[in-house]
Amino acid sequence: xxxVLHRIIIAFTLLTISQLSFAASNNVHTIPQLAGGLxxxxxxxxxxxxxxxxxxxxxxxxxxxxxxxxxxxxxPSCTQNLAxxxxxxxxxxIKNKNYGKVDVVYADVVGADHSSQYFMITNxxxxxxxxxxxxxxxxxxxxxxALFLPIIVDGFPTTGxxxxxxxxxxxQQQVNEGCLACKKLGVASVGYAFSKTGDYLGAExxxxxxxxxxxxx
Numbered sequence: 001x002x003x004v005l006h007r008i009i010i011a012f013t014l015l016t017i018s019q020l021s022f023a024a025s026n027n028v029h030t031i032p033q034l035a036g037g038l039x040x041x042x043x044x045x046x047x048x049x050x051x052x053x054x055x056x057x058x059x060x061x062x063x064x065x066x067x068x069x070x071x072x073x074x075x076p077s078c079t080q081n082l083a084x085x086x087x088x089x090x091x092x093x094i095k096n097k098n099y100g101k102v103d104v105v106y107a108d109v110v111g112a113d114h115s116s117q118y119f120m121i122t123n124x125x126x127x128x129x130x131x132x133x134x135x136x137x138x139x140x141x142x143x144x145x146a147l148f149l150p151i152i153v154d155g156f157p158t159t160g161x162x163x164x165x166x167x168x169x170x171x172q173q174q175v176n177e178g179c180l181a182c183k184k185l186g187v188a189s190v191g192y193a194f195s196k197t198g199d200y201l202g203a204e205x206x207x208x209x210x211x212x213x214x215x216x217x
Contacts, residue, residue, distance in 0.1 A: 027129040028200055033083040035125035038103045043093050046078040050092075065090065065110070084127060088119070097156045100167060101198030104156055118152050120169065122198040130171050134190060134205040142210075143185050145178040153187050165196030170206065186210035 053074075054067035068090075072082035084091045090110030097104050103121045120128040131150040139146050151174040160168035169192045177183040187209045193201040 027131045029087040029127040029129075031080075031083045031087065031125050031127055033080050033125070034121055034127060035123070037101075037123040038096065038105065038121050039080055040096065042077040042080060046072070046075060046081050047093065049075045049077065087127060088129075099157075099159065099169060101196070102167060102169065102194050104169065106156075117150050118156075118171065120192060120200070122194065122200055124198050124200075126200050128192065128200055130173060130190070130192070134203050136205060139175070139188070139205075139208050143175075143177065146185055147176050147178050147182075148188060148190075149174045149176060149180065157192075160191060162193060166201070167194045167196075168192070169194070175208070184211055 050068050050071050053071040054064055057063040057067045069082075069085065072078040072085065081091065081093075088107075088109055090108060092108040094106045094108060094116065096106070101123050105119050105121060107117065107119060108115060109117050118130055120126075120130070122128070129150060130152065131148070134148070136146060136148065153172040153174055157169040157171045160170055162168050171190050171192070173188050173190050175185045175188050177185055189206040189208070190203055191206050192203045195201055
């Protein structure tokens with residue numbers, strides 16, 4: 001037996017993407033310190049300072065976390081990091097990619113379900129987690145317990161075009177049967193829309209690719 005991909009197109013296609021109605025999200029954090037976008041230079045200086053101050057605590061999770069927060073309070077270069085950590089515990093930038101008015105970052109985080117995650121940061125001061133609620137009714141008809149996870153399958157997003165200079169970032173997100181450790185059902189393409197000035201507009205499910213088991217050759 002071997003796994004193959006079977007594509008199920010769910011109500012939306014990229015050919016009609018201008019007709020989509022993007023749903024708002026409650027996983028958006030407004031952080032004034034991020035207005036103007038992510039300051040990569042300050043972030044690098046901050047990370048170096050945290051490493052220097054807290055190296056001896058790295059093997060003790062709680063001591064290391066406490067040390068990092070104390071150090072962020074001390075260094076002006078850590079202003080953005082401190083503000084983000086108040087919303088997302090343990091946020092520590094690993095890598096980033098710029099999409100005009102939006103930065104997509106991959107960062108370490110502290111959480112029960114995962115230890116790293118992608119985020120979108122706008123130049124208007126919004127931090128968006130890829131865990132938004134989208135209309136999954138067409139998927140749940142077949143998979144009632146389908147659970148969208150903030151696990152990105154293919155790394156940084158691809159882009160799509162929207163009217164009026166808007167930007168669409170398309171992530172491939174894992175969908176499981178009810179829980180993180182449960183059966184993988186497939187991959188959802190989720191589009192996150194931004195205005196030409198960088199404001200977050202919402203998200204929409206574009207397609208769903210279900211994993212199916214093929215018969216032996």
